[in-house]
Amino acid sequence: MDQPQTHSDRTRTASREASLKIFEHRRFRTRFPALPDQRTDLPRTDLPRTTWDHLQRQLTALSSCAPDEVEAMLRPIRDAQAGKPPEMVLRELLIAASILLDEAPPPRGPQANWRGRLDHDLGPFASLAVMAVFAIVAAILFSGLLMAAHSFLVAIQDWLWRIFAS
CATH class of the missing domain: 1.20.5 (Single alpha-helices involved in coiled-coils or other helix-helix interfaces)
Structure with a gap:
C-alpha cells in the first residue's frame, strides 16, 4: 500500500529534483559554454520567434507520426524548459525533431508492395x-x-x- 507522502518526503523529493536540474545545467554549461559575441560590427541575428503550437503543427506536418505522438514528445520539453538555458532547450527540441522525422512516410502508389513496406x-x-x-x-x-x-x-x-x- 502506498502511504501518503509527508511534508519532509515531498521536501526531499523536491530537493533531489532541484539538485538534478542544477547538475544538468552545470554539465550542459561545461560542455557548451556561452558563446562570446564574435562580431560586434554586425547586427545580432536571433532566431525568429515562434510558439509551441507552431512547432507542433510543423512537426506533425513533416513527420508520419500522429498529432498526439508529436504532442507527447514535446510536452516533457515544454514542461521542463523553465530554468534551462535556451540552447539546452533547443538541443532537446532538435533531438525530438530528429526522432520524429526519422519515421519514414508510408509508401504510396504502385511501389507499395512488400519490398516498399x-x-x-x-x-x-x-x-x-x-x-x-x-x-x-x-x-x-x-x-x-x-x-x-x-x-x-x-x-x-x-x-x-x-x-x-x-
Whole structure:
C-alpha cells in the first residue's frame, strides 16, 4: 500500500529534483559554454520567434507520426524548459525533431508492395537490417555449434580419464 507522502518526503523529493536540474545545467554549461559575441560590427541575428503550437503543427506536418505522438514528445520539453538555458532547450527540441522525422512516410502508389513496406518499416537501411538479423542468427547457430563441440570434447576427456585412471 502506498502511504501518503509527508511534508519532509515531498521536501526531499523536491530537493533531489532541484539538485538534478542544477547538475544538468552545470554539465550542459561545461560542455557548451556561452558563446562570446564574435562580431560586434554586425547586427545580432536571433532566431525568429515562434510558439509551441507552431512547432507542433510543423512537426506533425513533416513527420508520419500522429498529432498526439508529436504532442507527447514535446510536452516533457515544454514542461521542463523553465530554468534551462535556451540552447539546452533547443538541443532537446532538435533531438525530438530528429526522432520524429526519422519515421519514414508510408509508401504510396504502385511501389507499395512488400519490398516498399520493408523499406518503410526498416528505413533506408533495410538491407543492412536484414544482414544484421542474418549475422545474429548465424552467431547464435555458430555458438550452439561451439557449445556442442565443447560438450563432445569434455565427454571424450572424461572417457579418456576413466580409461587411463583404471
